[in-house]
Amino acid sequence: METFLIAIATMGGLGFIFAGALALADKKLSVEENPLISRVNEVLPGANCGGCGFAGCYDFATNVVEGKAKVTGCPVGGSECASSVATIMGVDSDGLERMIPRILCLGGYTEAAQKMAGYNGPLSCSAMDLVSGGDKMCFYGCLGGGDCVAACPFNAMIMTSNALPEVIEDLCTGCGMCAKACPRDIIEMHPISREVFVFCKSQDDPKTSKAICAAACIGCSICARKSDGGVVMNNNLAVINYELLEPEKIPFDKCPTNSIRKISIPVN
Amino acid sequence: MELVLVFLSAAIVNNFVLAYFLGICPFIGVSGKLSSAFSMGLASTFVMVIAATVTWLIYHMILVPFNLEFLQYVSFILVIASLVQFVEMFIKKVSQPLYRALGIFLPLITTNCAILGLALFSVLREYGFLESIFFGLGAGAGFILALVLIAGIREELDLAEVPAQFKGVPITLIAAGILAMAFMGFSGLISN
Numbered sequence: 001m002e003t004f005l006i007a008i009a010t011m012g013g014l015g016f017i018f019a020g021a022l023a024l025a026d027k028k029l030s031v032e033e034n035p036l037i038s039r040v041n042e043v044l045p046g047a048n049c050g051g052c053g054f055a056g057c058y059d060f061a062t063n064v065v066e067g068k069a070k071v072t073g074c075p076v077g078g079s080e081c082a083s084s085v086a087t088i089m090g091v092d093s094d095g096l097e098r099m100i101p102r103i104l105c106l107g108g109y110t111e112a113a114q115k116m117a118g119y120n121g122p123l124s125c126s127a128m129d130l131v132s133g134g135d136k137m138c139f140y141g142c143l144g145g146g147d148c149v150a151a152c153p154f155n156a157m158i159m160t161s162n163a164l165p166e167v168i169e170d171l172c173t174g175c176g177m178c179a180k181a182c183p184r185d186i187i188e189m190h191p192i193s194r195e196v197f198v199f200c201k202s203q204d205d206p207k208t209s210k211a212i213c214a215a216a217c218i219g220c221s222i223c224a225r226k227s228d229g230g231v232v233m234n235n236n237l238a239v240i241n242y243e244l245l246e247p248e249k250i251p252f253d254k255c256p257t258n259s260i261r262k263i264s265i266p267v268n
Numbered sequence: 269m270e271l272v273l274v275f276l277s278a279a280i281v282n283n284f285v286l287a288y289f290l291g292i293c294p295f296i297g298v299s300g301k302l303s304s305a306f307s308m309g310l311a312s313t314f315v316m317v318i319a320a321t322v323t324w325l326i327y328h329m330i331l332v333p334f335n336l337e338f339l340q341y342v343s344f345i346l347v348i349a350s351l352v353q354f355v356e357m358f359i360k361k362v363s364q365p366l367y368r369a370l371g372i373f374l375p376l377i378t379t380n381c382a383i384l385g386l387a388l389f390s391v392l393r394e395y396g397f398l399e400s401i402f403f404g405l406g407a408g409a410g411f412i413l414a415l416v417l418i419a420g421i422r423e424e425l426d427l428a429e430v431p432a433q434f435k436g437v438p439i440t441l442i443a444a445g446i447l448a449m450a451f452m453g454f455s456g457l458i459s460n
Contacts, residue, residue, distance in 0.1 A: 018347070031360050031364075
């Protein structure tokens with residue numbers, strides 16, 4: 001019985017001493033952390049995907065609070081997240097729109113059927129791109145290796161049977177990892193309200209691109225002619241200048257390969 | 269002379285990590301970068317030395333006189349946990365980046381078997397007060413040595429052409445094994 005009491009007293013005493021010392025240390029060593037950081041961190045998605053360019057959600061929150069990052073800097077959280085961050089930081093979040101990847105190549109197996117060579121290596125775009133530019137005749141088009149599908153942290157990308165990736169927009173958070181993974185920069189991040197795209201990146205001369213891919217922009221410049229700068233020609237490729245673009249001036253049905261298109265945006 | 273032997277024995281001959289395989293998790297977990305590995309080693313050494321001192325005092329001044337030896341684990345853990353808590357506060361105050369670099373491995377020092385092992389060995393081998401402190405110092409120095417060695421190797425490995433199958437953890441484990449094998453060369457020089 002005596003041992004019992006002594007044991008309890010000993011452990012109690014030791015615990016008391018250490019607890020006291022730690023309480024003292026906590027007072028002396030407390031870190032003044034801006035409480036905003038954890039509040040911002042709470043409204044972030046917490047996926048730590050790095051899509052914002054910082055080392056994770058917490059790092060992003062720190063940089064937002066320190067004014068080094070924009071409140072709209074999180075591409076994953078979308079406008080909802082941006083507006084909550086903006087509320088915490090006391091600023092406006094107007095002008096943020098959901099970003100979505102657009103795959104600017106329509107040259108799948110059926111359209112770009114002509115092959116330069118057989119490819120038998122690892123099924124990865126970056127590997128295929130290294131080996132003399134993949135198996136397609138086109139050096140600008142989608143390789144179909146699925147690096148973007150593998151890079152997507154949200155399973156929002158699939159590879160179609162035509163060997164072109166497709167975005168499942170309901171799952172997409174707009175983090176932009178697919179665009180970074182694409183060795184040919186075919187995937188671009190665009191605000192979701194943008195409707196007009198040139199679905200081709202080929203800068204081949206008109207004859208070549210016409211011969212090797214049915215969906216290529218052949219550089220005929222029909223779309224550019226009356227667009228008042230909305231579409232400019234750059235190395236045999238129509239490039240859209242979104243600031244000057246007036247969609248009604250573009251004769252979409254005149255495009256011989258239908259590579260400049262107006263897509264329909266689902267209303268939600 | 270005795271004290272030097274205790275120190276060298278703990279640091280090199282019976283290195284906690286490479287000969288006794290204690291405290292492996294920070295050895296693999298925080299050895300990616302030389303600077304954070306060294307800081308982790310320093311933090312652990314601090315905890316080891318203070319823990320060796322305080323646990324010796326508690327054991328010989330409180331537990332033995334009252335016949336409470338059965339409380340040694342729980343009281344040692346209490347000491348170690350408090351020390352780690354203190355180190356954590358200290359590092360958070362002094363260096364935020366280091367605090368985040370060490371991450372979960374810092375609180376994990378609490379249950380690092382190298383540190384509880386140190387306290388228990390010192391009881392088992394009936395070390396005196398000074399011997400205990402030197403034992404803690406030696407174990408800490410050995411821990412830093414092991415961490416810095418493997419971190420240096422891993423930094424070199426980052427630049428080396430490692431076969432795809434071995435990249436990352438596998439090659440680290442192999443390197444650790446070879447390192448442990450090299451330390452076998454010291455075995456038997458000093459008993460205990």
